[in-house]
Amino acid sequence: MKNKYRNLFLLFGVLAIVVMLCTMDMDYSDIWENLKRVGFWFPVIMLLWFFVYLINTCSWYLIIRDDRKYRVPFWTVCKLSITGFAINYATPGGLMGGEPYRIMELTPYVGVSKASSSVILYVMMHIFSHFWFWFLSIFLYLFLYPVNTFMAVLLTAVGAFCLLAIYFFARGYKNGMTVKTFRFLQKVPFVKRWAHRFIVKQKDTLEQIDSQIAMLHSQHKITFYSSLLLELSARIFSSLEIYIILRVFTPEVNGWDCVLILAFSSLFSNLIFFFPMQLGAREGGLALAVDGLHMSPALGVYVGLITRLRELLWIAIGMVLIKIGNKKPGDASSSEC
Secondary structure (H helix, E strand, O other), rough: OOOHHHHHHHHHHHHHHHHHHHHHHOOHHHHHHHHHHOOHHHHHHHHHHHHHHHHHHHHHHHHOOOOOOOOOOHHHHHHHHHHHHHHHOHHHHHHHHHHHHHHHEEEHHHHHHHHHHOOOOOOOHHHHHHHHHHHHHHHHHHHOOOOHHHHHHHHHHHHHHHHHHHHHHHHHHHHHHHHHHHHHHOOOOHHHHHHHHHEEEHHHHHHHHHHHHHHHHHOHHHHHHHHHHHHHHHHHHHHHHHHHHHHHHOOOOHHHHHHHHHHHHHHHEEEHHOOOHHHHHHHHHHHHHHOOOOOOOOHHHHHHHHHHHHHHHHHHHHHHHHOOOOOOHHHHHOOOO
C-alpha cells in the first residue's frame, strides 16, 4: 500500500479517537477512581486482549493459507488484524472500515483476488461466529436459570433471529455472495451506477472470489470449521475481561454468568450498530444484561467504562501499527500458526 493511503487511514483513526474522547459522556474523576480500583488488573485485561487478537489472527491465517499456496508472515497478518479491528471500532457504524485497509495491505503478498476473498471470508466467519455464540448462549441460560414467560418469548425471538442469520450465511458459503451483493447494490439509489460499472469491470474477479468462498466451505472443511471454532473460542475467552472487572467490585460472579453477559450485551450493542465504538449502546446492553442476571445495573456501567478504556488504548495501538513493520513481501519471512 502507498504511504499516502496509510497516512489517510492513520489520520482518520486519530480524528476518530479525538472525537470519541470529546463526545463520551463520562466524568473523568470517576474514570480515574474506577481505574485505580481495577489497578493491576487493567494491564492484565490489555494482555488478555492481545491473546484474543492472536486467536482472531489464527482464524484469518488459516483462511489465507487454506491451500498452502500463499506464504504470508503470521505477524504481518496479526498486525493487519489488530489495525483492521481498530479502524472498525472507530468507524461510525463499525461498517468494516478496516477491511479495505486489510485488502490493500495483503494484496502485494497474495494478489487482489485472494486478498479480497480471504478478507471477505474472515469477516463472514467473524460475524457467523457471533450468531452461533448468541444462539448457543440461549441453551446456557436455559441450563443455568429458570425461564419466565417474558424470557421465553425473548429467547425464542433471539433464537429465531440467529437461526435465520445462520441459514443465510450457510447459503452464502455454499454459493458465494459477492456477485449477488453487487447485483443487489445495482438496485440501491445513489450507488447503483457505481455498482453497475464495478460489476461490469470486475466481473471475473468477483466470480473468482465467489468460487474461493464456496471452495473453502465445500473442499476445505477442516479449515472452515477450525476457523469457526477459533472465532467462537475468542468470544468465550474475551468474557474473562468481564469476569476480572466484576470480581474487583463483587465476589458474587461466576464465569458462565460472564459468558451470558457478553452474549446478550454484544447482541444488544450490535443491533444498535451506527455509533463509533457503539457509544452508549454497549453500556446500556451491559447494564441490562447484568440486571437480567439479578446483579446491580451499576456493575454493568463499571464494566462498560473499563472496556471502553481498553478499546481506546487498543485503537491507539492499532493506529500506531499502521506505520510500523510495512515490509515488502520479499523481505518478510513466513511463519506458521
